[in-house]
Structure formats: C-alpha cells, structure tokens
Amino acid sequence: MTALYLTLLIPMCSSILLGIFGNRSWAAKFNLLATVAAFASSVWLALNVLNHGSLGGYTGQFRVDSFNVYLIALTAFVGATTAFFSLPYMAQEEANGRLSPGRMRLYHASYQGFLFTMQLAMSTNNLGVLWVAMEGATLATVLLVSLYRTPEAVEAAWKYFIVCGVGIALALFGTVLLYFAAAQVIPDPENALLWTVLSAHASSLQPAVMAIAFVFLLVGYGTKVGLVPMHTWLPDAHSEGPTPMSAVLSGLLLNVALYAIIRVKIITDAALASGTLHSPHMAGNLMMGFGIVSFTVAGLFLHRQRDIKRLFSYSSIEHMGLMTFAFGLGGPLATFGGLLHMTVHSLTKSAIFITVGHATHIAKTQSIDNIRGLIKTQPAVGWGLAIGTVAIAGFPPFGVFTSEFLLLSATMKSYPWLTVPLLTGLAVAFAGLFRHLHPMVYGDVPEGQQKVEANMFPVVVQLLLVLWLGIAIPGFLSHWFDQATFLITGSHLL
C-alpha cells in the first residue's frame, strides 16, 4: 500500500511545493526529480500487484487491479519522460521571452497537480472521487492552456473550460443516477459508489436508471476522451498550450477518461444483461457508434490542418475513436486490442508531441507550410517525426499495427461489414498524415534555419518500447492485459 500512497503523495506534495517555489531556478529540476520518484514508486506498486494480485486500501477507497496498474505505471512513465523533455524546452521558452518566472511557477505546479489528479482518478475505487479527480484535471490544466496569454490561447482555454466543464457536469449527473440506482440495493450508502461493491451488486441495479446513467456518463467522460461531436476543445487546447502539456494531455488525460467509461460500462453491461427494457449491448453499441464517427470525422479533418499540433491532436481523436469502438465491440479479442492500443498510442503520441515541440523551435512556427527540411537541418528531429508518424499510422512492426490488427480481426468476426469503414478510415488517416509529413521532413531547408538543442532521449525510449510491444509483448504485461480483458468481458483471451 505504501507504494500507492507514495505514487499519489509525491505529485500532490510537489504540486504544493512548486506552487510556492516554482519560480526558483531549481524548480524545473525538482519537477523532473519528483516525476522520476513517482515513476519509481509506481514501478514498486506494479511489482507488488504482480506478486500479490489486486490491492485495495484505506477501507476499500483505493483499488489497484490488473486493469489500472499498468495505466498508473504508464502515466508515471510518460509524466517523467515529458518532464525530462520539458526541462530544456521550457527553459528555452523562458529565454525567448514567452514566459515570465511567475508563469513558470504556474506551469510547474499545474504539471504536478495534473499528474496527481490522473493517478487519483485511476487508483480510486470510488466513482464519485473518480469524477472529482477528472474535474480536478480540467481545473489543473485550464490555466496551462492559456499560459502564453495570446488571444488564441485565452480563447482555447475558455472553450476548454466551458466544453469540458459542461461535459464533466453531465458525467456527475450520471454518477448521481448511478448512486440512485445503487442506494436501493446496497445497504450501506457510504459504500454505494465503490466500484467493487457496485460490480458485485451490478445484476440487481435497475436497468432503466442504469441506461440513462450510462448515456450521461458516456457523453460526459466522452467529452474528455475527445469523441466527436464533443471534441471541439481538443485541437484548440493542444495547439495553443505549451507542448509538454499537449504531450501529457494526448498521452494521459484521454486514456484516463476512456478508462472511466470502461469502468462504468462493466457495471452497466451487468445491469442490463437480464433486462428486457434495453438491448443488453446498449452500452457497447453506443460506444461503437461514437467511436466510429470520431474515427471517420477526425481522419477526414487531418487533411485540412495547417497547424502541426492541431494535425496530431486530430490524430489523437482518431485513435481515441478507434479505442472506444474496440471496447464497444466487446469480446476478448477486441478488448485486448483496445488495451494494447491505449498503451502504444499513449507512448507514441507523447513521443510525437515531444518531437513536434523541437520541430516548432527549429522552424519558429507551428504552421505546417513553414516547417520544411527537418531531416537536413537536424536529422534526429526529422527522423524522430518521420518514424513516430509511421508508428502512429499503424505500420508494422510497431505496436499500433498489432493492436489495430487485433481489432480488425475481431471486427471481421462479429461485424464483417464494419471492416470496410475501418480500413477506409485508416487509409484516409494515413494519407492525411503523410501528405503533411513529407514536405516537413524532406522539403527544402529555408534560409537561416538553425539546429536547436534537442532532447531526443525520451522519444527514442518511447518509440523503442512501441517497437518492442509490436514485436513481442512481455509476459507480465500480456498477463495484465488478459486479466483486464477477463474483468471487462468475462472471458480470457490467452
């Protein structure tokens, strides 16, 4: 249990400390140190879970099982690598005069606060606290989006605040309805929002209430996942905020929101299984619908982007749509693919955003039309962007290919006709990414384009991990994936 408390307490205390001392010269190093320490304790936590199975702590208020343990470790890992990137990157932003020391304090405190809310959202067993943590994540990041205080940044932050605020409020209404349904069958109301208690009593929850509750929860948390049509905040927030934040938003926040949806889907499925009022697959069908619409629309939008960060944020929407579709499809094969996709997308996308951050420093702009000849100017950044994009587009031997392949096979089995829009969508997205990528990495070098001090270490590590996951999934991870698949679908894949 100590490991879990450490994983939560380190970012929480660092956030408070950096809120006070964040403008000192050592703040950025302390930020990195805190994320590394949090990562170390999350690895310790993962080892505990590996050796002893699921953990629950503080009278059942926390729970770490095979579904969230690897997500907790992944969050801490991406948090640490991004902090490693952010150290020189933000220093350069400060040197360029875009940020004052006061803003750096806000940045560091928000960064740690965001990581804390993410870890809390995943490790809590209480669906109410999960909501509080998700809203906390919005509050922690909203001032980061407007960090540069340009009119566009303020606009993006306002949109982010309002759209996500309304979305998350709908999720709270869903949580209230869930509690309403639970309070009728669970004797102790204080425990009625604990996920373990809910899933034990799930089959006796009123299907009529659960169906309405799930719709609200899906729309609410779906806003944070970036599902179309609630996605409008996402490209704006990603393009106007500082790049390290784009990396953690895309890599972590979207995953955690999807995680929340899956947790409630498990309960809803069990509640509706016996019901005659709604189809037992109502939750899954809704997710499939939202998923495929997001996937298709985002793939088309890739083609008309002019801002490199908007481009890759649409790619995030596309992949989140694909995962939502996978979990909606259900069945062990699709679910396993979805779990793997969550991991590899998170690693790949945060690596891409780190590279994009360097690319925008080289070209001194985010406009795709003006980013040219990256490979000639700085091969590490150019190749990093090219390889990252190849990986995210789903080419073998990277992990994204594996998970998409699993998903396609599962679709072929249960809904063969849906493989057509899926394959078309993948091709459209591939074309959308590469038509922009090609001139950016190969084109003619503009005059006076200089190398920048780039920190490609996190990118190399993350892309190597994605490559590894594409070739062979390590035993402990596939064990967790399989356990989680069992938790979600009720049957094992392996």
Next chain:
Amino acid sequence: MLEQLPLYQQLILTLAAMVLFTSFALLAQSRVIPMIRIFAWQGLIVAATTALVAYDSGKYDLYFSAILALLLKAMFVPWLLQRLVIRLGIDHDEHGAEHPVTVLMAGAALVIFCYYVAQPIEQFSSSITRNTIAISMSVVLLGVLMLVSRSKAVAEVVGFMSLENGLFFAAVAATHGMPMVVELGVAFDVLIAAVIFGVFFFHIRDSIQSLDVDQLNHLSEREE
C-alpha cells in the same frame, strides 16, 4: 394524488418547482445584477431543500451539506460574481440572449423531454423521485441552454453554476445526498472553478477588450 403525499414530500416538490422556476427566470433575465440575484435565490432554495431532507431523513451529515450549499452557492459565488462585475464595470451591459422567446420555448421543450426520459423510472420508484429527477435533469439542461444561448462570459458562468445547482439538487432530493467524501470533493471543485472563472474574466478582457466571448472565434476549422 398530490394530497396523499406526506407534508414534507409536498414541500420538496414545491421547492423543486421553485428551482425550476428560477432556472427559467435566469434564462429570461438579461440584466446582469438581477441575474446574479436570481442565481443566489436558486442556491438558497437548494440549500433549504437540503436542510429539509436532512430533517426528514434524519441524516445529520446532510445539515453540513446544507450549510456548505448555503455558504458556497447562495453567498460566496454570487458575491464573487457581483464584485467582479462591478470591478469590470459591466453591470449595465446587455447580457441577454439573441432570441429570448425561442430560447424560452426551447427550455419548455427540454422540460417535457426530461419528463419523457424519466418516465421509465416510474415503475420502480415513488412519484416524488421521478419528479425530482426529471426536474433536476431539466435544471441541468436549462443551464446548458443558457450557456449556449448567451454570448457574455458572465452570463455563461451563471449558466454553468446553475447547472451545478441542478446536479446538487438531484443528489439531495433523489438520493439523500452523496457520500461525504464525494460532496466535499465536488464543493472543492466548484470553489476552484469559481475562482478560475474570475481569473478568466480578466484574461479575456485583456485579450479582446470586452467580455463578449462570441468574439473569441479565431480558432476554427474554417478556411481562411
């Protein structure tokens, strides 16, 4: 039908109706200071409902929620908003919706829709819960409607906060309050959100010299 209910349930239904009424009043109000006053009244009614439920159900921790609601929703947030509005010098601006009649009609349609959605719950529960769930869902959606129909930042924030009142009302009236840890967390989030909204008013004014958020329209997928 209604007179068969115990007195306390009749009172709750009356208060629920009053919450819904204040929601419509917010939707129709275009002056900013009266808007904030109505919002404070709504918070007061929600707090009163909480106290009533606490008295009737004998769940004494709900008194705590009632005090929290009173302090936060009926006093602190309205006070903060009013102070900001006066400091920003926008207390005499027009904050209304562009087509108020259409908006009110849409609001009425939303209430009917909410009753329709809550219909299936009837078979399982007393009519009072069905009513309160339908009404709180209406208040939530009317808050969303207010958000989308207004173009001034302050009016949007009032809509957002009234939406939150609807959520709180649902939690209290339909389920006798959420577990304490959740309620505290939600109240904390609302408090932080109110403060951040305040910060944003100044950011927005600095960047576009007004609080008309319709002017925040640079980021979109239009071709330039």
